[in-house]
Each structure stands twice: as structure tokens, then as C-alpha cells.
Amino acid sequence: MRIAPFAVALLFAAGLARADTPQDALSEIARCADVADSAARLRCFDAAVPRAKKALAEHQAREKRGFLDWFGFARPPKPVTRPEDFGKPPAAEPGEINQITAMVAEFAKTPRGKSIFILDNGQVWRQLDSDTDEIFELAPGKPMKVTIEAGTFGGYNLSIEGRNGIVKVRRLK
Known part of the structure; x- marks a missing residue:
């Protein structure tokens, strides 16, 4: 019986290792919420949250680099609406x-x-x-x-x- 929570946590940790995007990381956190055993659920969240923070920070840095790469080049004029x-x-x-x-x-x-x-x-x-x-x-x-x-x-x-x-x-x- 003690092996079941450990196996569940191990499966979730293996899935978290591939969380490359913020969406993947959030879906891994959502899966942690479905874990029945409270200790295993806590371990799952403890493993998922730092990875989610890292994935979000990397995504934001990539997005900002994209804006910086194009800063200074001609951009289309914005239409006047009123x-x-x-x-x-x-x-x-x-x-x-x-x-x-x-x-x-x-x-x-x-x-x-x-x-x-x-x-x-x-x-x-x-x-x-x-x-x-x-x-x-x-x-x-x-x-x-x-x-x-x-x-x-x-x-x-x-x-x-x-x-x-x-x-x-x-x-x-």
C-alpha cells in the first residue's frame, strides 16, 4: 500500500520533466490536484511549482527577446479609429x-x-x-x-x- 503513493508521485515527476511550456507546466499542476493521497499530492505540487515558475520565466524571456530583436525596424501604422x-x-x-x-x-x-x-x-x-x-x-x-x-x-x-x-x-x- 505504501508503494502506490510513491509510484504516483514518480509518474507525475517523470511527466513534469518534459514541461517545456507554461501550458504543459499548468497541466502538470492540474494533474497533481487529482492525487488522492495528501502526502503524495504535496510532493507532486512541490515538484511541479518550481518547474512551472521556470517554464513561465523562460517563456517571458523568449517573448521579450523577440520584441527586442525587432525594436527599431519599420512597423505598420496603427489605424485611426475615431x-x-x-x-x-x-x-x-x-x-x-x-x-x-x-x-x-x-x-x-x-x-x-x-x-x-x-x-x-x-x-x-x-x-x-x-x-x-x-x-x-x-x-x-x-x-x-x-x-x-x-x-x-x-x-x-x-x-x-x-x-x-x-x-x-x-x-x-
Whole structure:
């Protein structure tokens, strides 16, 4: 009789090992609720909840990486649904990223004097316009922290930590 709760817990633990998605993890937790023996049910929940938390955290991190990978590329304009909303900036959707912060891994200049920012996350941004004509590294070899945020009319503004002003940029990669 004592082997039955152990066998049930072992079967549930084997099923939990494959819980790759939050949905799989939640279904494993739901199966734990069906275990009759209270000690076996507790062991099942104790094994299922950490895996569910891990699966959820991994899913959220993957989703955020997906948003970050596409930040800065052209996005379709959002339709205006009411006349009173015409001309207003579109409201941010839940989960939509409107700015990123990164370190400049490499800094270069084009032949026409425009700056190229290669960020530590792999993104490449080129200067379009600036409040000042000359952009230079604060201390050559020392990383610069920049923030890029969505601007008006689908543009993007780059600001360098420790400096005033913004640089209008376009994402190349």
C-alpha cells in the first residue's frame, strides 16, 4: 500500500520533466490536484511549482527577446479609429517596448561624418540628424550607455548617458 503513493508521485515527476511550456507546466499542476493521497499530492505540487515558475520565466524571456530583436525596424501604422484621436500619438499596447538601453560596443563614422552605433545586443544604428553636428566618444575605449526610444512619426531618438540632446537614428541591423 505504501508503494502506490510513491509510484504516483514518480509518474507525475517523470511527466513534469518534459514541461517545456507554461501550458504543459499548468497541466502538470492540474494533474497533481487529482492525487488522492495528501502526502503524495504535496510532493507532486512541490515538484511541479518550481518547474512551472521556470517554464513561465523562460517563456517571458523568449517573448521579450523577440520584441527586442525587432525594436527599431519599420512597423505598420496603427489605424485611426475615431476622429478625435486623429493626430494623437498612438497609445502603447501592453507589452510593447518603446525604448531600449544598451552599451555601445563599437563606434564609427561614415565618410560624411555621421555616426554609426554598434550596440552590445547586436543592433546597428546610424545617425540621421542631431542637435549637435559632432558626436564623439566620451572616452575612447570606454563604453557609452545609450537609450533609444521611439520618437514621433515612426522615428527613433538616441540619447547618450551623461550628455544633453538627442540624435535621430535609423536601425540598420
